[in-house]
Amino acid sequence: MRIKEIIVVEGKDDTVAIKRALNADTIETNGSAINMETIEKIKLAQKTRGVIVLTDPDFPGQKIRNTIAEHVPGCKHAFIEKHAAIHKLGKGVGVEHASPEIIREALKSAHMMNEEPVTLISQEDLIIAGLIGGAGAKERRERLGQLLKIGYTNGKQLHKRLSMFQVSKEAFGEAIEKIRKEEHDA
Known part of the structure; x- marks a missing residue:
């Protein structure tokens, strides 16, 4: 290669x-x-x-x-x-x-990376998805970073990283759905 x-x-x-x-x-x-x-x-x-x-x-x-x-x-x-x-x-x-x-x-x-971050996913979306605060949030952020291939970030930086890489609501939603399914099956 x-x-x-x-x-x-x-x-x-x-x-x-x-x-x-x-x-x-x-x-x-x-x-x-x-x-x-x-x-x-x-x-x-x-x-x-x-x-x-x-x-x-x-x-x-x-x-x-x-x-x-x-x-x-x-x-x-x-x-x-x-x-x-x-x-x-x-x-x-x-x-x-x-x-x-x-x-x-x-x-x-x-x-x-997009030089001018575009807001596609809101802070509220992150809270609803259980990515900020609460039990298991860190693990969900780690898994989200793996699925979207954007790396791990802490709760404060997650919104910025998603915006910089212009992660769509659709891709975000699919990743969250997969994380929830994995948690349910565990």
Whole structure:
């Protein structure tokens, strides 16, 4: 599998994991203190080939993703679920710990972020769906992130993430229905 876009990752170990999964070029941010020189490289990559941002499913990874989204519009974003990126001995979370299959699936499902968030799903929809507050809300948000391939987010950020990726009411409703069915069958 070959990817046209350049994949933005956090470090060398992530690049090695990407190369194990597929034939692709990477730009490394060298951690969350992403500098303007790296931002300029990402801008050039976006203009010439396109960019997919694939950062660790943790706070520093989200900080890098937000910095890139702020400075380089039009990038695609790929997400790996936290449980799929945990070191087998529990020594950290990161892209470098994900299997080649998980990495390929995340890149295949990369989404374009909308620069001007469009409100399709209301805050009230999130409350009614049991995604904010109450028992099981965190688990439902985790499952929603998996089903919609938008990654996990906390209750405060969920509405923004759904808007940024322009998740339709229909796709949201189907995912919530599937989550409820899974809960009922459990």
